[in-house]
Amino acid sequence: MAMDKPVILVTNDDGITAPGIRALVEAVKGLGKVVVVAPDSPQSGMGHAVTIGEPLRLHKADVFEDIEAWECSGTPVDCVKLARDVILSYKPDLCVSGINHGANHSINVIYSGTMSAAMEAAIEGVPSIGFSLLDYRYDADFSTAKEVARTLATKMLAQRMPDHTLLNVNIPKTGVVPYKGIKICRQANAKWQEEFDKRTDPRGKDYYWMTGKFVNRDKGTNTDVEALAEGYTSVVPVKFDLTDQQTKERLEQDWKDIL
Amino acid sequence: MAMDKPVILVTNDDGITAPGIRALVEAVKGLGKVVVVAPDSPQSGMGHAVTIGEPLRLHKADVFEDIEAWECSGTPVDCVKLARDVILSYKPDLCVSGINHGANHSINVIYSGTMSAAMEAAIEGVPSIGFSLLDYRYDADFSTAKEVARTLATKMLAQRMPDHTLLNVNIPKTGVVPYKGIKICRQANAKWQEEFDKRTDPRGKDYYWMTGKFVNRDKGTNTDVEALAEGYTSVVPVKFDLTDQQTKERLEQDWKDIL
Numbered sequence: 001m002a003m004d005k006p007v008i009l010v011t012n013d014d015g016i017t018a019p020g021i022r023a024l025v026e027a028v029k030g031l032g033k034v035v036v037v038a039p040d041s042p043q044s045g046m047g048h049a050v051t052i053g054e055p056l057r058l059h060k061a062d063v064f065e066d067i068e069a070w071e072c073s074g075t076p077v078d079c080v081k082l083a084r085d086v087i088l089s090y091k092p093d094l095c096v097s098g099i100n101h102g103a104n105h106s107i108n109v110i111y112s113g114t115m116s117a118a119m120e121a122a123i124e125g126v127p128s129i130g131f132s133l134l135d136y137r138y139d140a141d142f143s144t145a146k147e148v149a150r151t152l153a154t155k156m157l158a159q160r161m162p163d164h165t166l167l168n169v170n171i172p173k174t175g176v177v178p179y180k181g182i183k184i185c186r187q188a189n190a191k192w193q194e195e196f197d198k199r200t201d202p203r204g205k206d207y208y209w210m211t212g213k214f215v216n217r218d219k220g221t222n223t224d225v226e227a228l229a230e231g232y233t234s235v236v237p238v239k240f241d242l243t244d245q246q247t248k249e250r251l252e253q254d255w256k257d258i259l
Numbered sequence: 260m261a262m263d264k265p266v267i268l269v270t271n272d273d274g275i276t277a278p279g280i281r282a283l284v285e286a287v288k289g290l291g292k293v294v295v296v297a298p299d300s301p302q303s304g305m306g307h308a309v310t311i312g313e314p315l316r317l318h319k320a321d322v323f324e325d326i327e328a329w330e331c332s333g334t335p336v337d338c339v340k341l342a343r344d345v346i347l348s349y350k351p352d353l354c355v356s357g358i359n360h361g362a363n364h365s366i367n368v369i370y371s372g373t374m375s376a377a378m379e380a381a382i383e384g385v386p387s388i389g390f391s392l393l394d395y396r397y398d399a400d401f402s403t404a405k406e407v408a409r410t411l412a413t414k415m416l417a418q419r420m421p422d423h424t425l426l427n428v429n430i431p432k433t434g435v436v437p438y439k440g441i442k443i444c445r446q447a448n449a450k451w452q453e454e455f456d457k458r459t460d461p462r463g464k465d466y467y468w469m470t471g472k473f474v475n476r477d478k479g480t481n482t483d484v485e486a487l488a489e490g491y492t493s494v495v496p497v498k499f500d501l502t503d504q505q506t507k508e509r510l511e512q513d514w515k516d517i518l
Contacts, residue, residue: 042312044311044312045308045309045310045311045312046306046308047305047306047307047308047309047336047375048306048307048369048370048375049304049305049306049308049370050304050306050370050469051304051469052303052304052469053301053303053304055458055466055467055468056455056466056467056468056469057464057465057466057467058465058467077306077370078469081453081455081469082455082467084453085453085454085455086455086457086467107382107499109501110307110378110382110499110501111307111308111309111336116306116307119369123366123369123450124450151517152517155514155517159513162506165506166503181518182514182517182518183518184507184510184511184514184518185507186500186502186504186507187500187501187502189500191382191383194340194343194344195344196315196340196341196344196345198345199314205316206316206317207314207315207316208314208315208316208317208341208345209314209315210309210310210311210315210337210340235510236501236502236507237502237503237506237507237510238501238502238503239501239502239503239506240366240369240501241445241446241448242368242369242446242495242497242498242499242501243445243446243495243496243497243498244425244496244497244498245445247421247424247496247498248443248444248445248495248496251443251494251496252443254418255414255441255443258410258411258414258441259440259441259442259443
């Protein structure tokens, strides 16, 4: 279905009432027809989860002035699937996800509902960007993030990127170091070091809260973590072919006895 | 903590009572000390979800004879994190996940709780394998899958693979085509074409069931989907650095005006 204006699908993982998605809608609404499909409750840390054992609910949501918006009972990935197949029934020109309240650089791309929603759109052949601001606060300052979102969305729409283009964009927190602009980076090799907080409930049974600290074990340069620390917005192009070519070639040689 | 025998962590996403994890325990129990940490309920399609907004429960489970086993209220990734940090408090030598009831080849690696559990272990520096059998049935024939699991686990333990080695292993369904052995492959470029089934509940409100059909859009050779169709077990080495180097280099050139 051809449209006069580009169609931009907006989603997130913090839920449809989060300030971050409002900031994103404001950032891109001048660039085309905007349709919002987002979870009806927070879905942080959902990764690429899909809802297969339960039914999904989908309702129109009167949350943004003059913008078509829908809320869904499922995960961020469910939202993108429903948007594509039930609400739009055609491919949008761009999908933007976020603006997430908190970082999704380095290994966080794996755990992030924000990035998984964007990845789902890219798998579907819709160029896509996930935005995250390094500020967890509800009243975080989204002004730089909005400018970045508008700049990158404009670029993606103007340049007709390959269908499966997917960008992981993180914006530094305002006021920590002077802002330096946008930088293309690679994913830092990092991990979360869990520290489970064991407690006992009023009935005497144990339970655990997952907490943890971030460990950057990357000694190289040009990573997203490094760029953010220097005051840059990091842009990491992401792919969903996870084949490890190097190990593949090695096993084809070394494991001949079992192949 | 040094052990005499290698320590093998076993997990899955179908839950601790699924026949597939029992088959996997049987396959590897002669190779070292086996510890099972698995979800207390089915967690298929959970992807790399982690539980951050709710507490986790963890209980000893007397499910396997002479094998230490724990069940957890969380996702497959939560199980691996708890195993590493609360139960073992040292790194196991190998993690095996599955045997999943159903395929996890091609793009399914992204949605699969089985593969996400294995990936979490690999991120943590534990060589890891996810096993899936192309048979959804509860009473599926796991005999070939068990042989494959034992062969590959033996190989991984003997060869001291690099810490972050991760394999996605799919075993063909018994009796469809003659079994041909093990083949190292790449991830096929495929996707799910959703078809949402819209229904109306007894109160007159709409809901949707996610259904879909698998679409292989890969025209090339040496894919996991191709190998499985020919009767091979497919082994795809997987990585969790998702950086798309090709797009990275292109954007560094093409987007100079905004960098």
